[in-house]
Amino acid sequence: MFDIRDGLTYDFKKRLNFIFTEAAMAPIKPKVSVEYTDNATIVTFTTEKILEEKDIQVLQETIVSIVEQTERISLILDFVNVKFLSSSVLGLLIRVSKKVYENDGQLKLCNINPKIYEIFKITRLTKIFDIYPDVEGAVRGLSDVS
Amino acid sequence: MVSKSPMSRSLKVASTPSAIVRVCKQILAKLKAHSFPNEDIFSVHLAMEEAFINAVEHGNKMDANKEVRIDYSIDGDKVEIAMTDEGEGFKPNNVPDPRYGENLYKTDGRGLFLIKAYMNEVEFNERGNCVRMVKYKGKPSTSESELQSQTGV
Numbered sequence: 001m002f003d004i005r006d007g008l009t010y011d012f013k014k015r016l017n018f019i020f021t022e023a024a025m026a027p028i029k030p031k032v033s034v035e036y037t038d039n040a041t042i043v044t045f046t047t048e049k050i051l052e053e054k055d056i057q058v059l060q061e062t063i064v065s066i067v068e069q070t071e072r073i074s075l076i077l078d079f080v081n082v083k084f085l086s087s088s089v090l091g092l093l094i095r096v097s098k099k100v101y102e103n104d105g106q107l108k109l110c111n112i113n114p115k116i117y118e119i120f121k122i123t124r125l126t127k128i129f130d131i132y133p134d135v136e137g138a139v140r141g142l143s144d145v146s
Numbered sequence: 147m148v149s150k151s152p153m154s155r156s157l158k159v160a161s162t163p164s165a166i167v168r169v170c171k172q173i174l175a176k177l178k179a180h181s182f183p184n185e186d187i188f189s190v191h192l193a194m195e196e197a198f199i200n201a202v203e204h205g206n207k208m209d210a211n212k213e214v215r216i217d218y219s220i221d222g223d224k225v226e227i228a229m230t231d232e233g234e235g236f237k238p239n240n241v242p243d244p245r246y247g248e249n250l251y252k253t254d255g256r257g258l259f260l261i262k263a264y265m266n267e268v269e270f271n272e273r274g275n276c277v278r279m280v281k282y283k284g285k286p287s288t289s290e291s292e293l294q295s296q297t298g299v
Contacts, residue, residue: 094253
Protein backbone atom coordinates (compact mmCIF):
# COMPACT_ATOMS: atom_id res chain seq x y z
CA MET A 1 0.00 0.00 0.00
CA PHE A 2 1.37 3.46 -0.87
CA ASP A 3 2.48 5.44 2.15
CA ILE A 4 2.93 9.18 1.60
CA ARG A 5 5.90 9.09 3.92
CA ASP A 6 7.63 6.83 1.44
CA GLY A 7 6.95 9.36 -1.27
CA LEU A 8 8.28 12.21 0.81
CA THR A 9 11.36 10.24 1.72
CA TYR A 10 12.10 9.53 -1.93
CA ASP A 11 11.61 13.19 -2.88
CA PHE A 12 13.75 14.32 -0.01
CA LYS A 13 16.57 12.00 -0.99
CA LYS A 14 16.30 13.02 -4.60
CA ARG A 15 16.44 16.70 -3.65
CA LEU A 16 19.53 16.13 -1.56
CA ASN A 17 21.14 14.22 -4.40
CA PHE A 18 20.32 17.02 -6.82
CA ILE A 19 21.74 19.62 -4.51
CA PHE A 20 24.95 17.83 -3.69
CA THR A 21 25.87 16.05 -6.92
CA GLU A 22 26.54 17.09 -10.47
CA ALA A 23 23.81 14.87 -11.81
CA ALA A 24 20.98 13.21 -9.95
CA MET A 25 21.88 9.76 -11.29
CA ALA A 26 25.62 10.03 -10.61
CA PRO A 27 27.25 8.59 -7.50
CA ILE A 28 26.99 11.03 -4.63
CA LYS A 29 30.11 13.19 -4.45
CA PRO A 30 29.20 15.99 -2.07
CA LYS A 31 31.14 19.15 -2.77
CA VAL A 32 29.93 20.86 0.38
CA SER A 33 28.59 19.79 3.73
CA VAL A 34 25.96 21.92 5.41
CA GLU A 35 25.38 22.40 9.10
CA TYR A 36 22.46 24.35 10.47
CA THR A 37 23.02 25.83 13.93
CA ASP A 38 21.02 28.27 16.02
CA ASN A 39 23.32 31.11 15.00
CA ALA A 40 24.36 30.33 11.46
CA THR A 41 24.32 28.12 8.41
CA ILE A 42 27.80 26.69 7.98
CA VAL A 43 28.76 25.50 4.52
CA THR A 44 32.05 23.62 4.41
CA PHE A 45 33.76 22.97 1.09
CA THR A 46 34.73 19.30 1.01
CA THR A 47 37.13 19.28 -1.94
CA GLU A 48 40.83 20.15 -1.69
CA LYS A 49 41.07 21.81 -5.06
CA ILE A 50 38.37 24.00 -6.55
CA LEU A 51 39.39 24.69 -10.11
CA GLU A 52 37.04 23.58 -12.86
CA GLU A 53 34.19 25.73 -14.07
CA LYS A 54 31.70 22.90 -13.88
CA ASP A 55 32.52 22.29 -10.23
CA ILE A 56 32.27 25.99 -9.50
CA GLN A 57 28.90 26.12 -11.25
CA VAL A 58 27.63 23.25 -9.09
CA LEU A 59 28.92 24.95 -5.96
CA GLN A 60 27.20 28.18 -6.91
CA GLU A 61 23.88 26.47 -7.52
CA THR A 62 24.17 24.64 -4.23
CA ILE A 63 25.07 27.65 -2.13
CA VAL A 64 22.58 30.00 -3.80
CA SER A 65 19.88 27.42 -3.20
CA ILE A 66 20.75 27.38 0.50
CA VAL A 67 20.74 31.20 0.65
CA GLU A 68 17.35 31.42 -1.04
CA GLN A 69 15.81 28.92 1.38
CA THR A 70 16.75 30.89 4.49
CA GLU A 71 15.44 34.35 5.14
CA ARG A 72 18.18 36.77 6.21
CA ILE A 73 20.73 33.99 6.32
CA SER A 74 23.83 34.14 8.48
CA LEU A 75 26.11 32.20 6.19
CA ILE A 76 29.57 30.99 7.07
CA LEU A 77 31.75 29.46 4.36
CA ASP A 78 34.37 27.14 5.83
CA PHE A 79 37.51 26.57 3.75
CA VAL A 80 39.15 24.12 6.15
CA ASN A 81 39.59 21.45 3.45
CA VAL A 82 40.56 23.74 0.60
CA LYS A 83 44.23 23.76 -0.36
CA PHE A 84 44.02 25.30 -3.80
CA LEU A 85 41.60 27.39 -5.78
CA SER A 86 41.50 29.45 -8.96
CA SER A 87 40.36 33.01 -9.45
CA SER A 88 37.00 31.67 -10.67
CA VAL A 89 36.24 30.76 -7.06
CA LEU A 90 36.74 34.40 -6.10
CA GLY A 91 34.09 35.27 -8.66
CA LEU A 92 31.82 32.64 -7.14
CA LEU A 93 32.24 34.18 -3.71
CA ILE A 94 31.38 37.63 -5.03
CA ARG A 95 28.22 36.29 -6.68
CA VAL A 96 27.27 34.50 -3.46
CA SER A 97 27.89 37.62 -1.39
CA LYS A 98 25.64 39.67 -3.67
CA LYS A 99 22.89 37.08 -3.25
CA VAL A 100 23.31 37.04 0.53
CA TYR A 101 23.15 40.80 0.83
CA GLU A 102 20.17 41.03 -1.54
CA ASN A 103 18.39 38.85 1.01
CA ASP A 104 19.53 40.98 3.97
CA GLY A 105 21.85 38.25 5.16
CA GLN A 106 25.42 38.11 6.46
CA LEU A 107 28.42 36.31 5.03
CA LYS A 108 31.62 35.29 6.79
CA LEU A 109 34.55 33.22 5.53
CA CYS A 110 36.81 31.15 7.77
CA ASN A 111 39.63 28.61 7.98
CA ILE A 112 41.42 29.96 4.94
CA ASN A 113 44.98 28.64 4.81
CA PRO A 114 47.84 31.15 4.53
CA LYS A 115 48.60 30.53 0.84
CA ILE A 116 44.99 31.05 -0.17
CA TYR A 117 44.61 34.00 2.18
CA GLU A 118 47.48 35.60 0.31
CA ILE A 119 45.40 35.39 -2.88
CA PHE A 120 42.59 37.23 -1.12
CA LYS A 121 45.04 39.79 0.19
CA ILE A 122 46.89 40.43 -3.06
CA THR A 123 43.59 40.92 -4.90
CA ARG A 124 42.35 43.17 -2.06
CA LEU A 125 39.33 40.96 -1.51
CA THR A 126 40.11 41.14 2.19
CA LYS A 127 38.47 44.54 1.89
CA ILE A 128 35.09 43.13 0.96
CA PHE A 129 35.01 39.77 2.73
CA ASP A 130 35.01 39.25 6.48
CA ILE A 131 37.56 36.49 7.07
CA TYR A 132 38.05 34.73 10.40
CA PRO A 133 40.57 32.15 11.59
CA ASP A 134 37.92 29.62 12.54
CA VAL A 135 34.20 28.92 12.68
CA GLU A 136 33.89 30.13 16.26
CA GLY A 137 35.41 33.46 15.34
CA ALA A 138 33.08 33.76 12.37
CA VAL A 139 30.06 33.06 14.56
CA ARG A 140 31.18 35.70 17.04
CA GLY A 141 31.55 38.11 14.13
CA LEU A 142 27.93 37.79 13.16
CA SER A 143 25.80 40.80 14.01
CA ASP A 144 22.88 40.15 16.30
CA VAL A 145 19.91 40.49 13.97
CA SER A 146 17.24 39.32 16.42
CA MET B 147 61.38 8.63 -9.44
CA VAL B 148 61.31 11.95 -11.30
CA SER B 149 64.60 12.86 -12.93
CA LYS B 150 66.51 15.94 -11.81
CA SER B 151 68.07 16.57 -15.19
CA PRO B 152 67.02 19.73 -17.06
CA MET B 153 64.22 19.20 -19.53
CA SER B 154 62.29 20.96 -22.21
CA ARG B 155 59.05 19.84 -23.70
CA SER B 156 56.37 21.03 -26.08
CA LEU B 157 52.90 19.58 -26.30
CA LYS B 158 49.38 20.44 -27.35
CA VAL B 159 46.32 19.90 -25.20
CA ALA B 160 42.62 20.15 -25.86
CA SER B 161 40.65 23.26 -24.96
CA THR B 162 38.95 21.69 -21.98
CA PRO B 163 39.56 22.89 -18.40
CA SER B 164 40.67 19.47 -17.18
CA ALA B 165 43.23 18.99 -19.95
CA ILE B 166 45.85 20.87 -17.95
CA VAL B 167 45.77 18.45 -15.01
CA ARG B 168 48.26 15.91 -16.31
CA VAL B 169 50.71 18.50 -17.60
CA CYS B 170 50.47 20.38 -14.35
CA LYS B 171 51.27 17.27 -12.35
CA GLN B 172 54.30 16.56 -14.50
CA ILE B 173 55.68 20.06 -14.17
CA LEU B 174 55.04 20.32 -10.43
CA ALA B 175 56.66 16.92 -9.86
CA LYS B 176 59.69 18.10 -11.78
CA LEU B 177 59.87 21.26 -9.69
CA LYS B 178 59.77 19.17 -6.56
CA ALA B 179 62.55 16.96 -7.88
CA HIS B 180 64.62 20.09 -8.46
CA SER B 181 63.99 21.17 -4.86
CA PHE B 182 61.88 24.19 -5.68
CA PRO B 183 60.32 25.38 -2.41
CA ASN B 184 56.62 24.82 -1.79
CA GLU B 185 55.91 28.51 -2.25
CA ASP B 186 57.33 28.36 -5.78
CA ILE B 187 55.36 25.23 -6.58
CA PHE B 188 52.15 26.88 -5.40
CA SER B 189 52.92 29.99 -7.45
CA VAL B 190 53.63 28.06 -10.63
CA HIS B 191 50.54 25.90 -10.13
CA LEU B 192 48.32 28.92 -9.73
CA ALA B 193 49.82 30.77 -12.70
CA MET B 194 49.51 27.72 -14.92
CA GLU B 195 45.86 27.18 -14.03
CA GLU B 196 45.03 30.84 -14.60
CA ALA B 197 46.94 31.02 -17.89
CA PHE B 198 45.29 27.86 -19.15
CA ILE B 199 41.80 29.03 -18.19
CA ASN B 200 42.47 32.27 -20.05
CA ALA B 201 43.73 30.41 -23.12
CA VAL B 202 40.70 28.13 -23.19
CA GLU B 203 37.99 30.65 -22.32
CA HIS B 204 39.23 33.88 -23.85
CA GLY B 205 41.68 32.67 -26.46
CA ASN B 206 40.01 29.59 -27.88
CA LYS B 207 36.47 30.60 -26.82
CA MET B 208 35.87 27.14 -25.34
CA ASP B 209 36.10 25.64 -28.85
CA ALA B 210 36.88 21.96 -28.36
CA ASN B 211 38.39 21.85 -31.86
CA LYS B 212 41.11 24.27 -30.85
CA GLU B 213 44.21 23.45 -28.89
CA VAL B 214 46.56 25.11 -26.45
CA ARG B 215 50.27 24.60 -27.00
CA ILE B 216 52.35 24.38 -23.86
CA ASP B 217 56.13 24.76 -24.01
CA TYR B 218 58.09 24.40 -20.82
CA SER B 219 61.64 24.03 -19.64
CA ILE B 220 62.89 23.29 -16.16
CA ASP B 221 66.36 23.33 -14.72
CA GLY B 222 67.84 23.77 -11.29
CA ASP B 223 67.37 27.56 -11.30
CA LYS B 224 64.12 28.31 -13.03
CA VAL B 225 61.00 27.10 -14.76
CA GLU B 226 59.77 28.70 -17.93
CA ILE B 227 56.30 28.02 -19.32
CA ALA B 228 54.72 29.39 -22.48
CA MET B 229 51.08 28.87 -23.44
CA THR B 230 49.81 29.65 -26.89
CA ASP B 231 46.18 29.59 -27.91
CA GLU B 232 44.63 29.82 -31.37
CA GLY B 233 42.76 33.01 -30.71
CA GLU B 234 43.12 36.47 -32.15
CA GLY B 235 45.04 37.65 -29.13
CA PHE B 236 44.48 40.64 -26.89
CA LYS B 237 46.29 43.64 -25.42
CA PRO B 238 47.37 42.80 -21.88
CA ASN B 239 47.85 46.47 -21.02
CA ASN B 240 44.15 47.07 -21.63
CA VAL B 241 43.11 44.69 -18.87
CA PRO B 242 41.96 46.82 -15.92
CA ASP B 243 43.43 46.43 -12.47
CA PRO B 244 40.94 44.23 -10.58
CA ARG B 245 41.88 45.65 -7.19
CA TYR B 246 40.31 49.08 -7.33
CA GLY B 247 37.00 50.81 -7.74
CA GLU B 248 34.15 48.87 -9.25
CA ASN B 249 36.58 46.28 -10.58
CA LEU B 250 37.00 44.97 -7.05
CA TYR B 251 33.38 43.82 -7.11
CA LYS B 252 33.53 42.20 -10.51
CA THR B 253 33.23 38.43 -10.69
CA ASP B 254 36.06 38.01 -13.20
CA GLY B 255 39.21 39.71 -14.45
CA ARG B 256 41.72 38.54 -11.85
CA GLY B 257 43.54 35.78 -13.75
CA LEU B 258 46.14 37.91 -15.50
CA PHE B 259 46.77 39.92 -12.36
CA LEU B 260 47.47 36.75 -10.39
CA ILE B 261 49.83 35.44 -13.05
CA LYS B 262 51.83 38.65 -12.89
CA ALA B 263 51.74 38.66 -9.10
CA TYR B 264 52.93 35.09 -8.64
CA MET B 265 55.52 34.72 -11.41
CA ASN B 266 58.81 36.62 -11.67
CA GLU B 267 58.57 37.36 -15.39
CA VAL B 268 55.49 37.53 -17.59
CA GLU B 269 55.44 38.63 -21.18
CA PHE B 270 53.17 38.30 -24.20
CA ASN B 271 53.94 38.05 -27.88
CA GLU B 272 52.91 40.92 -30.13
CA ARG B 273 49.69 39.26 -31.17
CA GLY B 274 48.71 38.56 -27.58
CA ASN B 275 47.90 34.87 -27.91
CA CYS B 276 51.05 33.58 -26.22
CA VAL B 277 52.08 34.17 -22.63
CA ARG B 278 55.56 33.32 -21.37
CA MET B 279 56.03 32.97 -17.63
CA VAL B 280 59.21 32.45 -15.63
CA LYS B 281 59.69 31.55 -12.00
CA TYR B 282 63.18 31.62 -10.50
CA LYS B 283 63.80 29.18 -7.72
CA GLY B 284 63.52 30.81 -4.36
CA LYS B 285 62.99 34.30 -5.73
CA PRO B 286 59.97 35.94 -4.08
CA SER B 287 57.09 36.60 -6.39
CA THR B 288 55.58 40.05 -6.61
CA SER B 289 52.94 38.96 -4.14
CA GLU B 290 55.42 38.19 -1.40
CA SER B 291 57.67 41.22 -1.83
CA GLU B 292 54.68 43.48 -2.37
CA LEU B 293 53.10 42.23 0.82
CA GLN B 294 56.33 42.75 2.72
CA SER B 295 56.51 46.40 1.69
CA GLN B 296 52.80 47.17 2.08
CA THR B 297 51.41 48.71 5.19
CA GLY B 298 47.83 48.89 6.37
CA VAL B 299 46.64 46.36 3.82
